[in-house]
Amino acid sequence: MxxxxxxxxxxxxxxxxxxxxxxxxxxxxxxxxxxxxxxxxxxxxxxxxxxxxxxxxxxxxxxxxxxxxxxxxxxxxxxxxxxxxxNGLTAAQSVELLGIQAGQTVLITGAEGAVGGYAVQLAKRRGAVVIASDLSPDGEFATKVAGADVYVPASQPLTEAVRKVCPEGVDAVLDTARLGQALIGAVADGGRFVTTRIDALPQVERGIRVLLTQVGxxxxxxxxxxxxxxxxxxxxxxxxxxxxxxxxxxxxxxxxxxxxxxxxxxxx
Structure with missing residues (x-):
């Protein structure tokens, strides 16, 4: 629906x-x-x-x-x-925009949701190290079913939590939770930030490439x-x-x- x-x-x-x-x-x-x-x-x-x-x-x-x-x-x-x-096409096209390779790190917000859940699975198939985040306290679907490597509840300050796992920042972010600017600090210099919502585009900084998924x-x-x-x-x-x-x-x-x-x- x-x-x-x-x-x-x-x-x-x-x-x-x-x-x-x-x-x-x-x-x-x-x-x-x-x-x-x-x-x-x-x-x-x-x-x-x-x-x-x-x-x-x-x-x-x-x-x-x-x-x-x-x-x-x-x-x-x-x-x-x-x-x-x-949701499958939105996730797949978003993962394409991330441009991630095996071994690279990606943060996916809304990872327990319809788009985010697919995206975690597709990013893992590419060999990415996936940090998942959502509102649930345990992230059971994101980790046990979709296969995320790390789960960070959205109740935590997300950028700080991600930097604890990846001190230099993640290679890419897929933001399906409309967090936008609040997440740009989690991305490494020269990384990528993909959002599924035009109203959640962050400001470009530190050579980060910001992209919008327009599903088709x-x-x-x-x-x-x-x-x-x-x-x-x-x-x-x-x-x-x-x-x-x-x-x-x-x-x-x-x-x-x-x-x-x-x-x-x-x-x-």
Whole structure:
């Protein structure tokens, strides 16, 4: 599921309607000319919702471009497969921007969340030393499931805690928790700082390269994520499922917070 900050959109133009939902798991019903897909295939897809409000994932039928589709992970329930596209691509594209190599250190905030949890797993696959941080006191998912090497609760002064582990600073930061400027001090001179939110871009200093993840469709990357999930190498989390007709209840649940994993709408 996806919601705008605070759950509100500006009013749509007269005669228009918003669509919601970036994530899709389902079966191909029909294809256009030249499409490599065939009816009956099970797929996952990224419903590119830009410009604002043109998402269409939360519906019985959705039209998406071929380059936004990948085969669904074999042996994975559709509800779990549906958690991959938006957050998986955001995490994968963010890790690409980090430019980390084996043995380098990266701090990932929001590491118990949907994007951060995937990012920890993908950074570890690159051989990075991962310092994870989030609101939970123990970081059980980030360390025991996602594989982070060190966990620092967000209740601690984060920059100081990271500098205790890496006195010269980490090679890169992936900030999914909107901490922004408060974290720039954790990065080594000449390192990288990647954020998933444009409203959390820190000021550039000490030769640090600041980058913004702008997630977009990528069939090859989505296929890789699907393959990892099928092999059991990507942990997928579903907090709760709701039938599509109960979408309002699902959004109310989401705004309450306090859960791990994604809330998924189903067509059962």
């Amino acid at each position: 996806t919601a705008w900050s605070g759950g509100f959109f500006p009013a749509p133009p007269e005669g228009a309607a918003y669509g919601l939902g970036w994530d899709i798991a389902g079966v191909v019903d029909a294809v256009g000319l030249g499409s490599p897909w065939t009816p009956g295939q099970t797929v996952i897809a990224f419903s590119n919702g830009l410009p604002l409000g043109l998402n269409r994932g939360q519906a019985e039928y959705v039209v998406v471009a071929s380059h936004a589709i990948a085969e669904a992970p074999a042996g994975v329930e559709p509800a779990h497969a549906a958690t991959i596209p938006l 469709p990528d069939a090859a990357m989505l296929t890789t994520l699907s393959d990892l999930a099928a092999a059991g190498d990507l942990a997928l989390r579903v907090a709760e499922t709701y039938p599509l007709q109960e979408a309002a209840r699902a959004y109310a649940h989401m705004t309450r917070g306090g859960f791990q994993g994604r809330i998924v709408l189903t067509m059962d």
